[in-house]
């Protein structure tokens with residue numbers, strides 16, 4: 123099978139996935155899961171649908187391993203965020219191919235990857251590929267809202283169906299071309315929030331004795347300003363340094379990076395400055 127026909131197979135599957143409205147809520151991902159099952163079973167890939175409610179199925183497809191090697195899961199989701207057709211140049215559920223690009227809600231997040239992963243496992247099955255450990259493809263429901271119908275539920279209720287030593291998912295990074303070289307980013311850490319509680323004590327006053335008040339809000343304001351002004355010391359993490367080294371061919375040092383960042387920020391600001 124040539125790369126060109128795999129590409130058109132992926133485009134065709136992506137178009138058909140986009141034409142199924144899986145805006146979450148309500149999701150209705152079963153229609154997408156059934157389309158994928160029909161497509162995959164035609165290539166001999168075994169599939170199973172797991173659903174907490176009939177209209178919100180998760181699909182798990184698998185090429186069984188011949189040994190007990192590590193399992194690799196290609197993870198994806200079939201639901202999308204909403205789309206207001208008034209804000210679109212094309213019908214968001216048209217799946218139209220225009221100028222070599224497929225248009226539609228979910229084309230990027232993430233039916234494109236759903237289609238690519240499905241075609242990958244289907245074409246491997248057709249070629250008779252037998253891995254040592256299972257190759258698994260999961261097209262889960264309910265990623266965008268996370269109301270308990272998707273991956274979380276699947277792991278809780280059917281852990282054996284989803285269990286894998288390795289997984290490839292969206293969000294790690296894009297395919298980026300520098301010069302004439304394509305790079306595939308991967309995520310080495312996950313950004314987290316740091317919620318915390320500020321407890322500031324004071325004493326209330328009285329209209330007749332305002333002088334006795336010790337206003338906690340005023341003290342909190344100072345603390346919040348200090349938090350807002352906090353600028354942590356920049357650090358060059360080893361993964362970033364290695365990536366930049368790979369990209370530029372030279373070792374990169376933090377002061378030079380900070381200077382470059384400031385320059386880009388300045389450049390970005392001057393380019394996006396409002397004009398009248």
Ligand SMILES: [Zn+2]
Nearest residue numbers: 231232265292
């Ligand atoms: Zn996504």
